[in-house]
Amino acid sequence: MNATYRELTLAGLWNNNPGLVQLLGLCPLMAVTTNVVNGLGLGLATLLALVSSNFAISLVRDYIRAEIRIPAFVLIIAGNVTLIEMLIHAYFPELYAILGIFIPLIVTNCIVIGRSEAYASKNPPLHAGYDSLMMGIGFMLVLMVLGGLRELVGNGTLFAQAHLMFGEAARGMTISLGTDFKGILLAALPPGAFIGLGCLVALKNYIDKRMAQTAKASQPITRQPLGEAA
Amino acid sequence: MMFNKRTSPYVTGKQDVSVIMRQVLYALVPGTLVLIWYFGWGMISNLLLAIVFAELLEWGMLTLRQRPVRPFLSDYSAVVTAWLLAVAMPAFAPWWLIALAMVFAVVIAKHLYGGLGYNPFNPAMIGYAAMLVSYPVQMTIWPAPLDFSFAHIGLGQAVQQVFAGGSQSWDALTAATPLDAVKVNLGLHKTLNEIYANGQFGLLAGQAWQWVSMGWLLGGLWLLWQRIISWHIPVALLGSLALMAGIFWMINPQVYASPLFHLFSGAAMLGAFFIATDPVSASTTPLGKLYYAGGIGAFTYIIRTWGGYPDAVAFSVIMLNMAVPLIDYYTQPRVYGTKRQQG
Numbered sequence: 001m002n003a004t005y006r007e008l009t010l011a012g013l014w015n016n017n018p019g020l021v022q023l024l025g026l027c028p029l030m031a032v033t034t035n036v037v038n039g040l041g042l043g044l045a046t047l048l049a050l051v052s053s054n055f056a057i058s059l060v061r062d063y064i065r066a067e068i069r070i071p072a073f074v075l076i077i078a079g080n081v082t083l084i085e086m087l088i089h090a091y092f093p094e095l096y097a098i099l100g101i102f103i104p105l106i107v108t109n110c111i112v113i114g115r116s117e118a119y120a121s122k123n124p125p126l127h128a129g130y131d132s133l134m135m136g137i138g139f140m141l142v143l144m145v146l147g148g149l150r151e152l153v154g155n156g157t158l159f160a161q162a163h164l165m166f167g168e169a170a171r172g173m174t175i176s177l178g179t180d181f182k183g184i185l186l187a188a189l190p191p192g193a194f195i196g197l198g199c200l201v202a203l204k205n206y207i208d209k210r211m212a213q214t215a216k217a218s219q220p221i222t223r224q225p226l227g228e229a230a
Numbered sequence: 231m232m233f234n235k236r237t238s239p240y241v242t243g244k245q246d247v248s249v250i251m252r253q254v255l256y257a258l259v260p261g262t263l264v265l266i267w268y269f270g271w272g273m274i275s276n277l278l279l280a281i282v283f284a285e286l287l288e289w290g291m292l293t294l295r296q297r298p299v300r301p302f303l304s305d306y307s308a309v310v311t312a313w314l315l316a317v318a319m320p321a322f323a324p325w326w327l328i329a330l331a332m333v334f335a336v337v338i339a340k341h342l343y344g345g346l347g348y349n350p351f352n353p354a355m356i357g358y359a360a361m362l363v364s365y366p367v368q369m370t371i372w373p374a375p376l377d378f379s380f381a382h383i384g385l386g387q388a389v390q391q392v393f394a395g396g397s398q399s400w401d402a403l404t405a406a407t408p409l410d411a412v413k414v415n416l417g418l419h420k421t422l423n424e425i426y427a428n429g430q431f432g433l434l435a436g437q438a439w440q441w442v443s444m445g446w447l448l449g450g451l452w453l454l455w456q457r458i459i460s461w462h463i464p465v466a467l468l469g470s471l472a473l474m475a476g477i478f479w480m481i482n483p484q485v486y487a488s489p490l491f492h493l494f495s496g497a498a499m500l501g502a503f504f505i506a507t508d509p510v511s512a513s514t515t516p517l518g519k520l521y522y523a524g525g526i527g528a529f530t531y532i533i534r535t536w537g538g539y540p541d542a543v544a545f546s547v548i549m550l551n552m553a554v555p556l557i558d559y560y561t562q563p564r565v566y567g568t569k570r571q572q573g
Contacts, residue, residue, distance in 0.1 A: 184365075
């Protein structure tokens with residue numbers, strides 16, 4: 001039981017991260033991550049959609065015929081996303097104006113349908129919910145890191161517009177690199193998203209490689225008796 | 231009995247990368263000298279900074295990638311990239327602008343794609359385009375020709391301008407490049423005759439800029455004569471640019487600049503002989519070269535005339551670089567002795 005959860009956590013956050021390994025949902029990943037707050041906003045919306053949809057799908061998985069499962073999944077996901085869209089529209093209208101079309105488009109986000117097809121439709125609700133939670137957090141973290149990277153390089157700020165999500169008190173959260181640094185505009189434009197994501201994927205692969213090497217080096221050498229060695 | 235079999239060619243020249251790159255550098259000299267005549271220390275500082283940064287980055291990337299440093303560092307390919315970028319960037323460009331451009335050119339466009347011979351895009355143009363998109367103001371401020379030559383600006387002033395940021399009084403002495411002047415004034419509904427009357431223009435194009443283009447043309451012809459480049463790319467590029475310009479010029483010579491103006495303005499000559507001919511990122515088949523360079527010329531005219539930027543050689547080259555694999559695929563020459571495939 002515990003092992004399952006540990007595995008799901010590792011897979012969602014690192015080994016099978018939707019943003020860095022599966023490379024799913026690239027469209028919102030590229031389009032929205034011009035700063036941390038936008039990334040966090042869309043990440044949270046996707047996370048909510050993932051968990052609620054996949055929990056629901058897992059609950060009804062035994063009653064849906066295999067032939068029509070995809071339309072049925074999409075229907076459930078679309079219902080949940082519409083709910084989330086209305087909530088954001090009601091409580092964070094400015095953020096809604098920025099994220100715009102990308103919130104309803106969560107319906108078509110491959111991560112959501114991918115997890116329901118690959119996991120939620122075959123596993124009990126608690127596991128499915130937890131799996132979605134970890135995948136969602138993993139995706140959100142990538143969105144935030146990429147957003148932070150592009151914001152820092154492109155604008156020279158961090159956490160700009162934080163008041164859109166955390167209220168007026170958060171205006172002071174904005175960190176600026178100083179007025180001399182105007183930023184490299186390219187990072188805030190679409191090419192910057194591709195270059196930034198490429199760098200993140202490369203960094204992840206590099207860390208994996210290094211960890212594999214150290215794991216190999218620290219493995220105890222097992223001596224076999226001479227006669228049995230192949 | 232054993233025959234010592236050797237296949238042709240029996241006589242070979244010493245054509246390796248460094249020899250070719252050196253010859254490209256020689257060919258760049260005339261145009262560069264004209265630029266130095268007009269912009270003095272501003273162009274020299276561009277060149278020195280670009281070459282130093284390029285070699286440093288090249289060395290860093292080679293070390294990181296665990297490649298042999300000495301052969302790659304001495305093949306002059308980074309110097310050519312740096313040189314092309316330096317003459318394309320405005321004179322007296324601040325040091326960080328050049329450094330950043332070289333990062334994009336050498337690190338991202340060249341080494342991340344696998345180093346020399348593997349880059350799908352022209353490194354110098356990637357560096358230039360990235361900077362033009364990111365810093366449109368700094369990249370389009372050209373000092374007025376001659377006002378900034380050796381006679382007017384000393385070394386000390388030049389160093390201060392490049393490393394410490396310019397003083398405000400310099401801005402008054404900058405001048406729009408001919409392409410820029412034409413574009414802006416056409417936008418104000420002036421006719422070309424009125425624009426040409428301001429004294430900045432010579433017989434062919436901009437008074438200073440036509441001579442810079444002449445310099446590139448001279449070096450380019452020498453490259454052709456030395457057979458470093460084939461005629462296809464320069465002829466097709468300049469031809470399609472002139473053709474496009476000619477058609478619209480005949481329709482309305484007061485709104486569309488003449489073909490000569492287009493050929494001798496901006497980076498047309500530099501692009502035709504030195505940039506589009508990059509052997510790595512250009513098309514390799516004879517017919518493909520014509521399509522490739524023709525496309526660059528046409529896009530250059532389209533963006534210059536109706537686009538948002540005054541010059542467009544960099545964007546056009548990058549765009550056609552993307553099309554090169556497709557062009558090469560469809561323009562494979564017929565192998566001697568085989569029938570042309572019916573398609």
